[in-house]
Amino acid sequence: MRTRIIRSVVLTAGVLLCAAVPALVPASAAEPAAGGPGWTAAPASGGGTRPSTAGRPYFYLEGAPGTVLEDTLALTNPGKNALTVRLGGAEAYNTASGGFALRTTGNSWITPAARTVKVPARTSARVPFSVTVPADAEPGDHPAAIVAAAGGHRTGVRVQLRVSGPTLSALTVEDVRADKGAGLIRYTVVNRGNTSLTPHLDVRVSGLIGGGHRIAGRTLPVDVLPGRRVRLTAEWPHPPVLGPAAVHLVVTAGGGARGAGSASAVFLPWWSVAGLASLAAAGAGGWFVVRRRRASATGPGPYARSSPGAGPGGSTGPDSESDSEPATAGAAT
Known part of the structure; x- marks a missing residue:
């Protein structure tokens, strides 16, 4: 408990000291996050698990479960008026289309040295923050961000946090x-x-x-x-x-x-569908015409039935034989 209080006091003193000393706006900040008209937020040089004197596009921190990691955020105010910036931590997630989005929660692992920082005009302030890795944290990447808000604008600086242990890429x-x-x-x-x-x-x-x-x-x-x-x-x-x-x-x-x-x-483009439909219609029409012609050229079939009283050729007449019994001639009187 005593150690935690001492760390908090030191971090707060660092914020106040950095904010009180004016500094020129850095000429080459590595892709700082635009926070709105004029001011920016970006990783400060020389910090993190992989320190670099050049600008960093994001924070990279790595440690075992139960450890406390530290880094520093740089807030730049090139304007003519002082700027009050509010800071906090957030969890990162993917949108449906793959974008990088942030969700502010009350149990973020990120703790800024001060929640509110006043940055004088034409000044760059360095703000320390800590990342407390829970003792039961699972190994692997835990993307997050430190969020800065001022003047009605809000921006997040990505924190790529990896918890030590076995990793799996799948x-x-x-x-x-x-x-x-x-x-x-x-x-x-x-x-x-x-x-x-x-x-x-x-x-x-x-x-x-x-x-x-x-x-x-x-x-x-x-x-x-x-x-x-x-x-x-x-x-x-x-x-x-x-x-x-x-x-x-x-x-x-x-x-x-x-x-x-x-x-x-x-x-199946429209022209192919139309062509297939035309071919089908033409084929059906040709088949119908051929069938009608064949039906017209062919006479009655060999099993056609004759009408009652018809002769051998199907015709009737005086020469045709009758199935009735012959008539008896009457006697002359």
Whole structure:
């Protein structure tokens, strides 16, 4: 308890000291998070598990369960007025399309040295913060962010936190389907491991008409966080003109992660449907005409029945034989 109080006092003193000493706006901050008109938030140089004198795009911290990790945030205010910035921690997650989003919770592992920091005009303040890793934390990546809010604007600086222990890189590819109308291949990537993955996509197409081809592979501009699933699309620039086709997707990532999926589709453009309908109609009409002609050229069949009283040829007349008994001539009187 005493150690925790001492650490808090030291961190708070560091914040006040850094904020009180004016500093020029750094000329080369490595991709600072834009916090609104004028001010920015970014990792300070020289801190973290992998210290660097150059700018860092995000924080990287690694430690065992039960440890406390520390780093420093740089807040830059190039404006003419003082700026009051509120700080806090947040958990990171993927949106449905793979974006990096933040969820503010009351039990964040991140604790800034001060929740509110006043940054004078034309000044860069360095704000220490700590990350307390729970004793029961699972190994692997636990993406988070330190959130800064001021002047009606809010931004997050990514904290890539890895808890020491066994790691597993694994993914699956699911729900693959061909969207013929949009010319797209839709699919879902699921991170089954405990490390963040940057997927690389390869697509191969096979078709009856048009042959097979490969769509150029590319690294996707998304990080799939552990336990998350994201819905992605790939362009299908040259789909088959006619007939069935199959698409085969292979997604790979660091650490040996690999997943595959397939889908099939049948392409029948309107002109082919219209042509098939015309051919069918023409065939049916020709068959009907031929049948009528054959029926007209062929007489009655050999088993046609004669009408009552008809002669051998089917005709009646005085010469035809009668089935009735012969009449008896009357006697002359």
